[in-house]
Amino acid sequence: MKPAPFEYHRPDTIESVIKLLEDYGGDAKIIAGGQSLLPMLAFRLLAPSALVDICRVPDLNNTTFSEHGVALGARLRWVDIERDLQLRSRYPLLVAGVEHIAHYQIRNRGTIGGSLAHADPAAEFPALVLIHEGQIQVQGVGGSRLIPADSFFHGMLTTDLAEDEIITGVHLPAWPSTRYWSFKEFARRTGDFALAGVALHFQLNEGRIAEPRIVAFGIDDRPVILAPLQSILDGALPTPETFAAIGAAATKLDVIDPPSDLQASSDYRRAILGVLVERALVDAFDKRGGAR
Numbered sequence: 001m002k003p004a005p006f007e008y009h010r011p012d013t014i015e016s017v018i019k020l021l022e023d024y025g026g027d028a029k030i031i032a033g034g035q036s037l038l039p040m041l042a043f044r045l046l047a048p049s050a051l052v053d054i055c056r057v058p059d060l061n062n063t064t065f066s067e068h069g070v071a072l073g074a075r076l077r078w079v080d081i082e083r084d085l086q087l088r089s090r091y092p093l094l095v096a097g098v099e100h101i102a103h104y105q106i107r108n109r110g111t112i113g114g115s116l117a118h119a120d121p122a123a124e125f126p127a128l129v130l131i132h133e134g135q136i137q138v139q140g141v142g143g144s145r146l147i148p149a150d151s152f153f154h155g156m157l158t159t160d161l162a163e164d165e166i167i168t169g170v171h172l173p174a175w176p177s178t179r180y181w182s183f184k185e186f187a188r189r190t191g192d193f194a195l196a197g198v199a200l201h202f203q204l205n206e207g208r209i210a211e212p213r214i215v216a217f218g219i220d221d222r223p224v225i226l227a228p229l230q231s232i233l234d235g236a237l238p239t240p241e242t243f244a245a246i247g248a249a250a251t252k253l254d255v256i257d258p259p260s261d262l263q264a265s266s267d268y269r270r271a272i273l274g275v276l277v278e279r280a281l282v283d284a285f286d287k288r289g290g291a292r
């Protein structure tokens, strides 16, 4: 199938983007990398009157480090993140997660803003922003606002973004280099969307786990903070027995409702989640060379 006809605009300022979105009253779509939008147009799951191409809007592909963290422009592509050596050393979990996204050709076009706005529950980047306690910067007719990741995602393909708003970037707080971290996902083929995935980090304080944070994706209609696991993990000894127990607890979580679809049943997703959580904990601990 071919997309339904649409008008095409390529403004060169944020203000013009917002004006166009306002003028079309919800019937225009921003296009960034086109890697999610174009298939939806081709299948006629969407038929907007207009596309607003943001490729000429300046300053949307900057990466700016400060003492507070890093600001990432919305039009940064996956390959931009992977190739950034500063990001690689300062935000290792971010880059490790991005490397799992799709195939090279898609990573060469797909953008971080597009992924956040699209809000696929199995996408890596929304989970990565959530694990980093990041905030999403948006701008619209009413001005600009910063939305914490834990309130940005409302459900499958649904976000807090208003019709006239554009995502301009993402702010991630500074990443302590003492963190133990890991990213694990399971997909049927390399480059496919994951059936389930986990990002986590923790600190060690006098030999015990401290400040654990665990985020899972692909197991609900949005990325989820696995708070009950964090509570069990906090203060625990980092032993194989602890990691196995947390993995087992992950399969029984009642804060998630994994979907059943053609790829996997709900129970299978729970089983995968348990395995991934245990492997990620072991991996995080091993990476730092700790003795067990």
Ligand SMILES: Cc1cc2nc3c(=O)[nH]c(=O)nc-3n(C[C@H](O)[C@H](O)[C@H](O)COP(=O)(O)OP(=O)(O)OC[C@H]3O[C@@H](n4cnc5c(N)ncnc54)[C@H](O)[C@@H]3O)c2cc1C
Pocket: 029, 030, 031, 032, 033, 034, 035, 036, 037, 038, 039, 054, 074, 075, 100, 101, 102, 103, 106, 109, 110, 111, 112, 113, 114, 115, 116, 117, 118, 122, 123, 124, 125, 165, 166, 167, 168, 191, 192, 193, 194
């Ligand atoms: C075969 C295939 C496999 C894939 N596998 C994965 C995968 O494993 N993991 C994964 O995470 N993704 C995967 N993707 C999706 C890919 O990462 C997309 O590039 C990404 O989700 C969307 O980015 P984009 O720049 O292409 O957005 P677009 O397709 O241009 O836009 C997507 C949506 O976001 C909106 N939008 C775009 N930019 C903005 C903005 N700045 N502000 C507001 N709204 C905006 C658009 O209006 C549209 O609704 C896959 C895609 C394909 C085709």
